Amino acid sequence: MSGRHRLTSVDTVEEEGTWLFTVRDEHGEDTEVLLVLCRDPDGDGIEAWVNSCTHESQELYREGVGTVVRDGGIVCPKHGSMFDACSGHCDNGPAAQTTLPSVEVSVEGGQVYLTDDDARFLKQGPSSDDDSDDGPNSTSHLRL
Template sequence: MAVRHRLTSVEAVHEEGSWLFTVRDRHGANEEVILVPCTEDEGEPVEAWINRCTHEDQRLHREGVGAVIRDGQLVCPKHGSMFETCSGYCDNGEAADTTLVSVDIDVEDGSVYLTDDDVTFLSAGSSGDDEDDDTPGSTSHIQF
C-alpha cells in the first residue's frame, strides 16, 4: 500500500481552481499531477489527473497561469479539447474519445491525500522541466 501523503485542502483546490504537484512514477520518471474541483454531486469533491493532454504532450496546468476550467471542463490550451473534471473524459476536439490518466487520491475531513501505489510524492508545484514547454500557439476555436 502507498504511503498516504497529505497534499492540500479541498478548499484550496476549489478556491485556486487547480493545484499542481510532482510525483515519481514506478519507472523513475517525474510526472506532474493536477488536482481539479469536481462539481458532480456523487464522488469526491476533487479529482487528480496526470497534467498532460491525451492528444499531445501539452500541460493542462501551467505554473503561474494555472488551468483553464470552464463549465466543469478542463481546457487544453493548445487545441481547445475539453475534459470533464470529474471523469477526465473528452468528447470533442483533437483529444475526442480519450480520458486523462488518473492518479489515486482520497479526501478525508477536507484534506486531499495521495494514495496511489504507482507513484511517490516529490513536491508541490511543477517538476521544473520547462525546457520544451513554450506557451502554446492555440489552434483552437476557443478564445481565452
C-alpha cells in the same frame, strides 16, 4: 510505493481552481499531476489527472497561469479539447474519445491525500524549475 501523503486542502483547490504537484511514477519518471474540483454528487469533490493532453502532450496546467476550467471541464490550451473534470473523458476536438490518466487521491476532513500506490509524492508545483515563458503552442482561439 507511496502509502498516503497529505497534499493540500479542499479549500486551497477551490480558491486556486486547480493545484499542481509532481510525483515519481512506478517507472521512475517524474509526472505532473493536477487536482481539480469535481461537482459529481457521488464523488468526494476532488480528482487528480496527469497534466498532459492525450492529443499532443500539451500541458493543461501552466505555472503562473493555472488551468482553464469551464462548465466542469478542463480545457486544453492548444486545440480546445475539453476533458470532464470528474471522469477525465473528452468527447470533442482532437482528443475526442480519450481519457486523461488518473492518479488516486482521497479526501478526508477537508484535506486531500495522495493514495496511489504507483506514485510517490515529490513536491508541490511543476516537475522542473524551468521558468520558460513560452506558453502553450496554441492554434485555437483560447486566450489564457
